[in-house]
Amino acid sequence: MRQSLLYAVSLLANLVAAVPSPEQEVSRIDYKLPLNPELPRLVLYYQTTHDSSGRPISLLPLVTELGIALTHLIVCSFHIQEKGVIHLNDFPPHQPMFYTLWKETAILKKSGVKILGMVGGAAAGSYRNSTLGGDDSTFEYYYGQLRDAIQEYELDGLDIDVEQPMSQAKINRLIRRLKYDFGSNFIISLAPVASALHGGSNLSGFNYLRLEADLRHKISFYNAQLYNGFGTLRNMSVIDRFYKFGWDLQKIVLGQTTSRKNAFGIVPFDELNSTLVAMRDRYGQNSIGGIMGWEYFNSEPFGTERPWRWAQIMTAILRPWARVKLSITHQKAVGLVETWMESSRARFAEIERLRVLERIKNCQEARRRNNAEGMVIYCRPVKPTTLVSAVVPDVWNMTLNVDYMAMVNA
Ligand SMILES: *[C@@H]1O[C@H](CO)[C@@H](O)[C@H](O)[C@H]1NC(C)=O
Numbered sequence: 001m002r003q004s005l006l007y008a009v010s011l012l013a014n015l016v017a018a019v020p021s022p023e024q025e026v027s028r029i030d031y032k033l034p035l036n037p038e039l040p041r042l043v044l045y046y047q048t049t050h051d052s053s054g055r056p057i058s059l060l061p062l063v064t065e066l067g068i069a070l071t072h073l074i075v076c077s078f079h080i081q082e083k084g085v086i087h088l089n090d091f092p093p094h095q096p097m098f099y100t101l102w103k104e105t106a107i108l109k110k111s112g113v114k115i116l117g118m119v120g121g122a123a124a125g126s127y128r129n130s131t132l133g134g135d136d137s138t139f140e141y142y143y144g145q146l147r148d149a150i151q152e153y154e155l156d157g158l159d160i161d162v163e164q165p166m167s168q169a170k171i172n173r174l175i176r177r178l179k180y181d182f183g184s185n186f187i188i189s190l191a192p193v194a195s196a197l198h199g200g201s202n203l204s205g206f207n208y209l210r211l212e213a214d215l216r217h218k219i220s221f222y223n224a225q226l227y228n229g230f231g232t233l234r235n236m237s238v239i240d241r242f243y244k245f246g247w248d249l250q251k252i253v254l255g256q257t258t259s260r261k262n263a264f265g266i267v268p269f270d271e272l273n274s275t276l277v278a279m280r281d282r283y284g285q286n287s288i289g290g291i292m293g294w295e296y297f298n299s300e301p302f303g304t305e306r307p308w309r310w311a312q313i314m315t316a317i318l319r320p321w322a323r324v325k326l327s328i329t330h331q332k333a334v335g336l337v338e339t340w341m342e343s344s345r346a347r348f349a350e351i352e353r354l355r356v357l358e359r360i361k362n363c364q365e366a367r368r369r370n371n372a373e374g375m376v377i378y379c380r381p382v383k384p385t386t387l388v389s390a391v392v393p394d395v396w397n398m399t400l401n402v403d404y405m406a407m408v409n410a
Pocket residue numbers: 129167
């Protein structure tokens with residue numbers, strides 16, 4: 001990406017007279033020229049990995065349904081935990097419940113979708129002084145867990161979502177280190193609230209304009225959160241502000257909530273389309289960095305029934321002419337069914353295990369409280385080894401929520 005951008009800029013230098021300096025020029029690109037075939041991006045976060053009964057939520061419709069040009073999928077949320085190991089949401093990422101996830105992301109990858117991980121987010125902890133924001137030896141320890149996860153799951157990049165104060169030096173250290181370890185093709189994105197890009201309120205502490213000035217060539221794009229009151233795409237105001245603050249608009253992916261259940265400030269599809277049409281008129285056909293959606297599983301208009309419909313509508317708005325391809329053999333489909341069963345069983349077992357542990361905890365608390373009043377409560381003991389096998393039936397025949405066999409096309 002960096003290469004094509006630089007190439008285009010030098011091309012521009014030949015075409016446009018009286019160019020002041022390359023530095024100034026990067027932030028004032030002529031968006032009429034086709035600069036990057038990846039644009040406009042369509043980015044989706046995938047955080048809810050299972051439904052409430054423990055069934056994995058398949059990602060494959062994003063490449064098997066027609067008319068979807070997904071460019072990046074962000075698996076989230078990874079958390080770095082003080083005195084602990086890296087987790088994907090509430091569990092270590094190698095837990096069997098995630099087997100379907102990792103198998104499917106590998107297929108998406110073969111279809112040309114870039115797979116990123118996201119670390120951080122609303123649950124604070126990953127960037128503390130005692131974790132990734134710590135002194136060099138603390139950083140080294142926790143960064144090692146992150147690096148190993150990136151390697152193990154062959155992630156194409158990392159989305160850094162800092163929603164707690166972090167210093168300029170510490171964010172620079174993390175980004176430099178990732179680029180050093182994974183090379184120039186590794187994708188780095190950040191996920192600021194939109195207002196942090198134009199001098200308004202921020203959740204990260206550090207200054208994003210300064211970060212871009214320092215590490216411009218190491219950062220691929222910014223997933224600007226344009227919801228929850230930090231900005232909106234109902235009109236062009238925020239885009240004009242980004243431009244005024246010197247941003248290369250192509251580096252900003254315009255973040256939308258996919259459902260009013262995920263965040264407030266959803267923009268109706270026709271208004272979103274009008275804003276993007278206006279953006280093309282004002283800044284050029286290629287000015288749009290892309291659209292990001294938070295998050296996949298319940299995207300409107302159809303919600304959990306057909307969450308991929310959102311991505312189809314976005315593709316129609318962004319670029320009706322393109323889509324990714326996929327080939328699924330019979331053998332691959334059978335393997336996917338088996339993995340789905342295993343992931344679903346593991347998730348179910350975890351839900352049950354946590355429920356039993358919770359029951360024991362509640363009983364013990366009740367016993368402590370009541371002992372003081374002279375009442376005796378008996379808590380039935382449960383052996384840890386029986387926890388899992390006791391609750392999951394031997395034959396796991398949960399009904400699939402995705403028809404892998406119907407996807408066979410090769
Ligand atoms: C974390 O470190 C920063 C300096 O990097 C310091 O200003 C801040 O007080 C520290 N916070 C805690 C909780 O130690």
